[in-house]
Amino acid sequence: MRSDEAKFILSAFRPRGEDAGDPQMTRALLQAGRDPELLRWLDEARELDLFVASKLEESTPVPAELRTNIMIGAKVCASARRSLRLFLIGTAAALVLLVGSFGLLLRSVESLAGWQLAALEVIPGLSSGQTPFDEQSNDLRELQDWLEEAKAPNATTLPLGLSRLRAVGCKTFSWNNQLVSIICFGGEKGFVHLVIINLQGSPNAPRLSSPHWIERGGWLTATWNSGEQTYMLAMQSGRAALKALL
Numbered sequence: 001m002r003s004d005e006a007k008f009i010l011s012a013f014r015p016r017g018e019d020a021g022d023p024q025m026t027r028a029l030l031q032a033g034r035d036p037e038l039l040r041w042l043d044e045a046r047e048l049d050l051f052v053a054s055k056l057e058e059s060t061p062v063p064a065e066l067r068t069n070i071m072i073g074a075k076v077c078a079s080a081r082r083s084l085r086l087f088l089i090g091t092a093a094a095l096v097l098l099v100g101s102f103g104l105l106l107r108s109v110e111s112l113a114g115w116q117l118a119a120l121e122v123i124p125g126l127s128s129g130q131t132p133f134d135e136q137s138n139d140l141r142e143l144q145d146w147l148e149e150a151k152a153p154n155a156t157t158l159p160l161g162l163s164r165l166r167a168v169g170c171k172t173f174s175w176n177n178q179l180v181s182i183i184c185f186g187g188e189k190g191f192v193h194l195v196i197i198n199l200q201g202s203p204n205a206p207r208l209s210s211p212h213w214i215e216r217g218g219w220l221t222a223t224w225n226s227g228e229q230t231y232m233l234a235m236q237s238g239r240a241a242l243k244a245l246l
Contacts, residue, residue: 003031006038010025010029010038112214115178118180119234120216122182123184123193133168133184134150136168137169150172150179151179155231158194162194165186165192165245167183171184175197180197181196189237192245194231195234196230197229199229207225233246
């Protein structure tokens with residue numbers, strides 16, 4: 001058997017050695033033992049397959065009947081080549097699921113900008129009382145006046161639902177040499193935090209009618225642009241409660 005033929009067969013070799021007894025796999029493995037470059041490729045491929053398998057086990061439930069169906073399919077296959085093709089198709093489908101899961105994970109990680117992550121480090125302390133407000137008042141207008149005097153980002157327009165809540169206080173912090181403002185409100189289900197930053201908008205950024213949702217560390221956030229400002233609303237409740245404020 002040539003090394004290129006062995007490599008093709010070994011591309012379907014399951015990483016935990018389940019196929020080691022297959023005659024074609026045995027011949028291919030023997031050829032890999034004679035070809036150092038092929039053996040190195042096989043070791044790297046098995047490491048990748050084990051990583052993929054572990055991630056699939058963590059994120060994608062395996063149907064209880066999957067093993068039975070695979071065994072039935074193997075028994076009725078007329079040839080080893082057709083079995084190999086079916087296995088490769090199944091592997092490709094599993095990889096598609098894995099890529100989709102990773103894609104969702106990456107979008108989750110990348111969706112929050114640095115200023116948003118920094119804000120999510122500040123607001124738990126405001127909610128617990130461990131971090132003091134820069135200005136405290138139940139009058140939203142007073143908080144807006146304070147932010148204006150501090151030349152900090154200010155909420156020029158508020159969503160209707162949020163404007164009905166009682167203001168509690170405001171806080172500013174610096175991120176990347178830029179001021180970020182937080183206005184806190186008290187709701188029936190706990191504190192609601194409105195984070196504001198200037199000049200983070202773009203023509204394609206989400207609007208209030210269709211905000212970008214992301215959950216991080218127990219905080220559900222909705223982000224949107226309005227004018228030259230970007231807003232992020234954060235609270236520790238479900239999407240329905242947060243959506244009612246927009």
